[in-house]
Amino acid sequence: MLKKLVILLFISLLSVQISHAEGDELPLFSGIGGSFSAVDADGKAVEFSDFEGQVVVLSFGYTNCADICPFTLGYLARLYSKLTEEEQTKVQIIFVTIDPEYDTPGHLKQFIGHFNSDFVGLSGSKEQIDYIVSLFQAKYQKLSVLNTVPTKNIRRVTPKLFSDESDEEDKASLYSHSVTLYLIDKSGFTRSLEYTGTPVDEFVSKIRGLINE
Amino acid sequence: MNNRRTKWHYLLVLLLLSIMNSVYADSQPEIVFEKFWIVAAPDVARSTAGYGVIKNKGDVADTLINIRCDMAMIMLHKTEITSGMAKMIHQSNSVIEAHSELLLEPMSFHLMFMDITPANFSEGKQITVKFEFETSGVSEVNMTVKANNY
Numbered sequence A: 001m002l003k004k005l006v007i008l009l010f011i012s013l014l015s016v017q018i019s020h021a022e023g024d025e026l027p028l029f030s031g032i033g034g035s036f037s038a039v040d041a042d043g044k045a046v047e048f049s050d051f052e053g054q055v056v057v058l059s060f061g062y063t064n065c066a067d068i069c070p071f072t073l074g075y076l077a078r079l080y081s082k083l084t085e086e087e088q089t090k091v092q093i094i095f096v097t098i099d100p101e102y103d104t105p106g107h108l109k110q111f112i113g114h115f116n117s118d119f120v121g122l123s124g125s126k127e128q129i130d131y132i133v134s135l136f137q138a139k140y141q142k143l144s145v146l147n148t149v150p151t152k153n154i155r156r157v158t159p160k161l162f163s164d165e166s167d168e169e170d171k172a173s174l175y176s177h178s179v180t181l182y183l184i185d186k187s188g189f190t191r192s193l194e195y196t197g198t199p200v201d202e203f204v205s206k207i208r209g210l211i212n213e
Numbered sequence B: 001m002n003n004r005r006t007k008w009h010y011l012l013v014l015l016l017l018s019i020m021n022s023v024y025a026d027s028q029p030e031i032v033f034e035k036f037w038i039v040a041a042p043d044v045a046r047s048t049a050g051y052g053v054i055k056n057k058g059d060v061a062d063t064l065i066n067i068r069c070d071m072a073m074i075m076l077h078k079t080e081i082t083s084g085m086a087k088m089i090h091q092s093n094s095v096i097e098a099h100s101e102l103l104l105e106p107m108s109f110h111l112m113f114m115d116i117t118p119a120n121f122s123e124g125k126q127i128t129v130k131f132e133f134e135t136s137g138v139s140e141v142n143m144t145v146k147a148n149n150y
């Protein structure tokens, strides 16, 4: 009798568990995301469809961003390290630069490598970047001249031939930009919008949910 | 009689103490720097951030009027997030009220080091920053560059 009761209780608990999991299923964000082409950190042309079959966490930023982008990449590295090695092969962390002029593929590769060399840095032409930004309904904006910094001493530009051009001020810009982390499923659909503040465990369990779909 | 005299003494000491206290209270802010560190910059970075706490333990407010660093151009910035967009805003003349603090942390207030030579901002390096307050004057703070484990 008691045994039966325990089994019944177990079954009812199980069904509650299952319905709970169903309630947690991530919705589909139509109109956010889609296929695009870009240039990877090795300078090769890539299509977003190349990542099909993998769960993707996509973010926008730029390497001259001292506060939020390094913090976000550090957070993503922490998140990534919570996944098992097998899970890591099924996940791709993508960082899309909004400053392709300064963030060349090689430059991005070094920057990303500082956090985790598995991560993918995407650059491209300004048109390509602007298209990706619009696909994800993201935004970026160059900050005012007051905030821009001359980088004469840092950027190693090839010497210009004409003396009047050498006066041209070489600026490193600062930008404001979207900080959303787009969680994308194996079929390329955006399933959740997260932030650097999302508790790591919560984010990891959402990623696991999509891996197992 | 004896008892009464002790009471008077007691009151007198209290009075003196409160006068002394008010004299000191009006005199100085007391600025203290705690837990400052700088994020180790990736090789290709041209800027990085520093974090910590500036406390005013005194009874009077003080204003941060200038920050200098021999190794970089430096500013106090604040990252503000409005409708999903992060923006860095330059902060000038930040007032630190009496018995309060300014917390510098990721995604909020930070020291912004710009125009840096990344080799100078690699792990383990020491950077000196000079903070100038209106009343308290200049304080030099040494900060260690650390890996960004946050």
Ligand SMILES: [Cu+2]
Residues within 6 Å of the ligand: A066, A067, B077, B078, B088, B110, B111, B112
């Ligand atoms: Cu900043």
